[in-house]
Amino acid sequence: MTETTVAIEIPRHLLQAAHATTDELRVELALQLYQQRRLSIGHARELADLSLWEFRQLLAARRISPHYDRADLDSDMETWDEIQSR
Numbered sequence: 001m002t003e004t005t006v007a008i009e010i011p012r013h014l015l016q017a018a019h020a021t022t023d024e025l026r027v028e029l030a031l032q033l034y035q036q037r038r039l040s041i042g043h044a045r046e047l048a049d050l051s052l053w054e055f056r057q058l059l060a061a062r063r064i065s066p067h068y069d070r071a072d073l074d075s076d077m078e079t080w081d082e083i084q085s086r
Contacts, residue, residue, distance in 0.1 A: 023049070027058070035064050 015022070030048035033039040039047065045055035059066060 030055075031058065031062060031064065034059070034067075037067060041067065 010022075010025070015025070018025075020028070027048045027050070030039065030044040030050075033047070034041060034044035041052070041055065045052050048055055048058075050058065056066070
C-alpha cells in the first residue's frame with residue numbers, strides 16, 4: 001500500500017507571528033487532536049514525528065491525561081491474568 005501525504009499551505013508571516021516552525025506546528029496539531037480524542041496516541045505521535053516515549057513525555061509536560069478507559073483496563077487485566085497463569 002502506498003502512503004500519500006497532504007500538504008497544508010501556511011503563509012510564512014503567520015508562522016513568524018506564531019514564533020513557530022513547521023515541525024512545532026505539527027507537534028501542536030498532534031497534541032490538540034489527541035487531547036480532543038480525534039487521534040489515537042499512535043497516530044498523534046506519528047503526526048508529531050516523535051517516538052512513543054517522547055510523545056508521552058510531552059503529554060505529561062503539558063498535563064494532558066492519557067486516554068485510558070474501562071476497555072483498556074479490562075484488556076490489561078486479561079493480559080495480567082495470562083501472565084500470572086504461566
